[in-house]
Amino acid sequence: MNTEANDIRRAGRVLAEIAHVLTAADHSDERLRATLKLLGQMIPYDCCALLEVTPRSGRCTVYTVPDLAADELPPLRSRLIALLRLMGDEQSELIADLDGNGDGAAAPSTVPSDRMHLAIPVIGLNQIVGVLFVEHATEPFEEPYDEHSLRMLSIVAAQVGSYLTTLRLREEELDHARQLGIALQQLQETDRRKDDFLALLGHELRNPIGAINNALRIIGGGGAAGDDDKARYHKVIDRQIQHLSRIVDDLLDASRVRLGKVTLDKQLIDLRGVAERWLEAFGTSLPVQSRELRLTLPAAPVFVDGDAVRLEQTFSNIMTNALKYTPTGGRIEAVIRAEGHEALIEVRDSGIGMTAEQLATVFELFTQADESLSRSQGGLGLGLPLVRSLVEMHGGRVDVSSAGLGRGSEFVVRLPLVAATASVDKAVEPSARARSSSALRVLVIEDNEDAAETLKAMLAMWGHHVEWAADGLVGVAHAFSHRFDVLLVDIGLPKLDGYEVARRIRGELGSRAPLLVAMTGYGQPEDRRRAMDAGFDVYMVKPINASDLEQRLQAVEPREPSR
Numbered sequence: 001m002n003t004e005a006n007d008i009r010r011a012g013r014v015l016a017e018i019a020h021v022l023t024a025a026d027h028s029d030e031r032l033r034a035t036l037k038l039l040g041q042m043i044p045y046d047c048c049a050l051l052e053v054t055p056r057s058g059r060c061t062v063y064t065v066p067d068l069a070a071d072e073l074p075p076l077r078s079r080l081i082a083l084l085r086l087m088g089d090e091q092s093e094l095i096a097d098l099d100g101n102g103d104g105a106a107a108p109s110t111v112p113s114d115r116m117h118l119a120i121p122v123i124g125l126n127q128i129v130g131v132l133f134v135e136h137a138t139e140p141f142e143e144p145y146d147e148h149s150l151r152m153l154s155i156v157a158a159q160v161g162s163y164l165t166t167l168r169l170r171e172e173e174l175d176h177a178r179q180l181g182i183a184l185q186q187l188q189e190t191d192r193r194k195d196d197f198l199a200l201l202g203h204e205l206r207n208p209i210g211a212i213n214n215a216l217r218i219i220g221g222g223g224a225a226g227d228d229d230k231a232r233y234h235k236v237i238d239r240q241i242q243h244l245s246r247i248v249d250d251l252l253d254a255s256r257v258r259l260g261k262v263t264l265d266k267q268l269i270d271l272r273g274v275a276e277r278w279l280e281a282f283g284t285s286l287p288v289q290s291r292e293l294r295l296t297l298p299a300a301p302v303f304v305d306g307d308a309v310r311l312e313q314t315f316s317n318i319m320t321n322a323l324k325y326t327p328t329g330g331r332i333e334a335v336i337r338a339e340g341h342e343a344l345i346e347v348r349d350s351g352i353g354m355t356a357e358q359l360a361t362v363f364e365l366f367t368q369a370d371e372s373l374s375r376s377q378g379g380l381g382l383g384l385p386l387v388r389s390l391v392e393m394h395g396g397r398v399d400v401s402s403a404g405l406g407r408g409s410e411f412v413v414r415l416p417l418v419a420a421t422a423s424v425d426k427a428v429e430p431s432a433r434a435r436s437s438s439a440l441r442v443l444v445i446e447d448n449e450d451a452a453e454t455l456k457a458m459l460a461m462w463g464h465h466v467e468w469a470a471d472g473l474v475g476v477a478h479a480f481s482h483r484f485d486v487l488l489v490d491i492g493l494p495k496l497d498g499y500e501v502a503r504r505i506r507g508e509l510g511s512r513a514p515l516l517v518a519m520t521g522y523g524q525p526e527d528r529r530r531a532m533d534a535g536f537d538v539y540m541v542k543p544i545n546a547s548d549l550e551q552r553l554q555a556v557e558p559r560e561p562s563r
Contacts (some may be wrong), residue, residue: 011152014041018156022163029063035160036065042152043118043145045134050122051080052130052164080119084131087121118145120157124165132157193365205247208240215240241543248521250382253313254365257389263525264307264393268418271302271336271343274311278319291323292331302336302343303418310390317383318347318411325409326351338417342396345413354402354409362400363388391415438558440464440485445475445501446519447493455488455544462550472496479505484514485558491520491531499534506535515556519544 021034036048050063062077115137122130132153136145215233256262279295304311315334322332326349335346354362365385391398396415402408442464446452449470456466467482469475472493479487479501487505491498502516518536520527528539538552 007148011042014038015152015155015159018159022159031163032063032160033065035156036063039134039153039156040065042156043134043149045136047076047135049076049080049133049135050130050160051077051084051133052122053084053128054168080131080133083119083133084121084128087119087128087131116145118149118153120150120153122157122161122164124161124168129161129164129168132160201247205244208243211240212237245541245543250386253386254382257386258365262310262389262393264310265525266305266307269304269306269308269311271304271311271345271415272297274308274315275334275336275345277312278315290328291326292329294331294333296333296335296337298337300338302338304343304394304415305418306394306415311394314387314390314413315345317387318345318413321383321411322347322349322351322409325349341417343415343417345415346410347412348408348410350408353405353407354400355405359400359402363398387411387413440553440556440558441483442466442486442488442553443469443475443478443482443484443514444488445469445472445478445493445498446488446490447471448490451490458546462553464553470494472498472501476501476504479514480508483559485556486515486517486553488517488519489536491518491522499530502531502535514559515552517549517552 018035018038021031021038032050032052036050039045039048047068048065052061052063053059054061060077060081062073062080064073064076068076115135117133117135119131119133121128122132124130134145134153215236219230219233253262275295275297319332319334326332331350333346333348335344335348337344337346363384365381388398391413394415396413398411398413400412401410442459444452444455444459444466446455446468447470452468452470456468459466467478467484469478473495475487475489475493476496478484487501489498489501493501496504498518498520502518505513505516513535515538516536517538517540518531519540519542520531521542531539540549
């Protein structure tokens with residue numbers, strides 16, 4: 001009885017010492033080895049080992065008492081891993097000697113007459129995180145381990161499991177704190193870039209607005225010396241309005257790409273035509289004329305499956321970037337070619353170049369190569385991120401390289417090449433009709449009075465008869481009671497929106513309906529489809545291009561006057 005009481009007191013003292021050893025915040029190999037040494041005061045062993053497993057990484061660490069020789073540790077580790085697999089049911093077992101082969105695939109053998117193993121799983125957070133193992137040499141028929149040994153080993157395993165669990169939770173807390181710190185830094189950086197972008201947006205909007213305001217004051221205030229000066233300032237206004245339109249388009253595109261709302265209208269496209277159309281539209285502009293521009297196209301078509309509008313936007317954004325950062329007298333070379341299974345767009349310039357840091361962020365939103373206050377080149381930093389997104393939507397990729405500051409840059413777009421196995425019909429543009437010899441009757445349905453007034457004045461200047469309705473209901477009533485050749489309809493109307501205006505007029509008049517032209521600030525493909533589904537014939541995005549509108553009206557045959 002005294003022996004049993006002494007064993008209990010000794011076990012209580014040892015367990016208290018183990019608890020004291022394991023109440024440390026830091027993870028120390030010596031703490032676990034000290035625990036294994038203390039365990040020997042309750043359970044006899046020749047070798048004691050702890051296999052610690054880190055669940056997330058699968059890393060295994062073995063602690064032994066006494067220390068084993070280098071050639072003895074791998075077989076023991078293999079045997080402990082095999083025990084770990086056998087303990088999947090989280091039950092303690094008396095396990096015979098295991099014959100490890102070094103890869104953790106050991107299997108139990110018969111119980112030798114001179115050795116006995118006792119092993120128990122270490123549990124933490126409802127999963128096995130290790131194995132506690134003792135081994136003892138015995139005399140024939142001697143059994144050194146009994147139920148008391150199993151209970152003591154189980155208690156120590158629970159203490160070790162609690163210790164390892166505490167360490168895991170602390171490590172996870174630290175990792176979570178680090179991740180929160182990184183996320184906070186990213187949020188702060190995003191917030192800073194947002195503030196910088198808003199300031200930049202204000203700067204980019206004020207510049208063209210200021211130029212337009214000044215030009216209007218000169219024209220209206222008699223400051224212009226003559227018709228030539230007035231024409232020059234009209235061109236200033238036209239250029240700045242186009243600049244404002246591009247800013248709005250880029251903002252909308254960036255938002256919709258980020259939200260995944262951009263869809264592609266794919267067809268077989270010859271990239272040579274993409275480059276030629278850009279050159280036709282911008283090749284005579286002043287920025288191009290002040291630089292050497294070389295466009296190299298192959299003799300054979302370079303076909304891709306793509307959206308013509310988005311590919312032209314991609315090429316235009318890369319060329320605009322090259323023009324922006326290539327000083328006067330510099331050189332820009334664009335090459336369209338096929339290489340293997342890819343179609344390539346290569347744009348090289350002799351401009352300001354980029355550092356390694358700039359190359360790493362050039363395709364991120366709101367990134368500018370020129371971050372100085374002067375910002376002589378302007379722009380919102382949206383063009384190249386749009387390029388990357390649009391290229392990836394086409395199944396391609398875009399790369400950028402630079403030899404450093406002052407040494408130019410090179411952009412390479414790679415798209416899947418489509419082999420042309422049959423002749424491809426080229427789109428034939430309709431020939432422009434001669435301008436109508438008679439004036440048209442035009443109804444403008446627009447709730448913005450200034451917009452309506454200026455549009456009426458422009459139409460009247462072209463010789464047309466114009467009426468105005470300020471909301472959708474009045475516009476529909478006018479269209480039914482009068483005979484118009486053209487209806488210019490704003491989409492965002494009060495009382496009855498432009499879509500419903502078109503539906504009612506088309507439903508009532510059918511083929512007798514006048515030409516229905518939608519005028520809207522919404523310029524996405526789905527907006528265009530919705531307008532055409534409502535019955536519109538033409539879709540024009542504000543600000544309306546006067547030349548495009550005039551060409552549209554020139555193609556309209558006036559109706560016979562009502563009798």
